[in-house]
Amino acid sequence: METILSNRSIGFQGEDAAVNYLIEHNYSILARNWQFHHLEVDIIAENDEFIVFCEVKTRKDNRYGEPETFVDRNKQKHMFAAANHFIGRYGITKEARFDILTVIRTPENMEVRHLPDAFIPQW
Numbered sequence: 001m002e003t004i005l006s007n008r009s010i011g012f013q014g015e016d017a018a019v020n021y022l023i024e025h026n027y028s029i030l031a032r033n034w035q036f037h038h039l040e041v042d043i044i045a046e047n048d049e050f051i052v053f054c055e056v057k058t059r060k061d062n063r064y065g066e067p068e069t070f071v072d073r074n075k076q077k078h079m080f081a082a083a084n085h086f087i088g089r090y091g092i093t094k095e096a097r098f099d100i101l102t103v104i105r106t107p108e109n110m111e112v113r114h115l116p117d118a119f120i121p122q123w
Contacts, residue, residue, distance in 0.1 A: 010058055010060065010105055011056075011058050013058070013103075013105065013110065014056055014057075014058025014103035014105065014110065015032065015033075015042055015043065015056050015058070017058075017103050017110035017112050018042075018043060018054065018056045018101040018103060018112055019032065019043060021101065021112040021114065022043065022045050022054070022101075022114075025114070026047060027045040027046065027047050027052065028045060028046050028047070029043065029044075029045050030044045030045060030046060030051075031043070031044040031086075032044075034082070034086065035082075036081075036082045036085045036086070039078045039079075039081055039082040039085075040078075040082065041053050041054070041055070041079055041082050041083065041086070042054055042055055042056040043056060043101075044086060046094065049094065049095065050094055050095050050096065050097040051087070051092050051094045051095070051096050051097070052096075052097045052098075052099050052116075053079055053082070053083045053086075053096065053097070053098050053099070054098075054099045054100070054101055055071050055075065055079060055098075055099075055100050055101070055118075056100075056101045056102075056103065057070055057071065057100065057101075057102050057103070058102075058103040058104075058105060059102075059103070059104055059105070060104070060105055061104060061106075062104060066102065067100075067102040067103070067104070068100045068102050068115055068118060071100055071118070071119070076098070076119050079098060080098075080121045083096055083098070097116065097117055098117070098118060098119050098120065098121075099114065099115060099116050099117065099118055100114075100115040100118040100119075101113070101114050101115070102115070
């Protein structure tokens with residue numbers, strides 16, 4: 001049980017770091033952990049040009065591979081479906097983009113890496 005709670009806590013800390021990173025880089029945060037039925041998007045943000053649907057992957061290290069490699073095709077399809085619903089529901093007219101933010105949590109800090117346009121819809 002402790003491992004589950006600590007992993008969940010690390011995930012929340014990673015999302016906080018990702019939100020702070022986006023704000024520092026002139027994005028407005030529209031939603032966090034936005035859900036449509038069983039689908040979820042970690043962060044929905046926008047800048048002057050795009051509405052951005054973000055997946056956040058937080059790890060203690062990258063010994064099992066880079067965090068972004070764990071955003072599989074199934075997760076991407078779920079994000080596309082959720083994004084379509086969000087765009088329709090709120091009448092969004094900006095171009096959509098799908099980003100990944102990776103966070104490596106070290107004892108000293110949270111290292112955030114932003115991968116804009118990490119994947120595109122495959123309809």
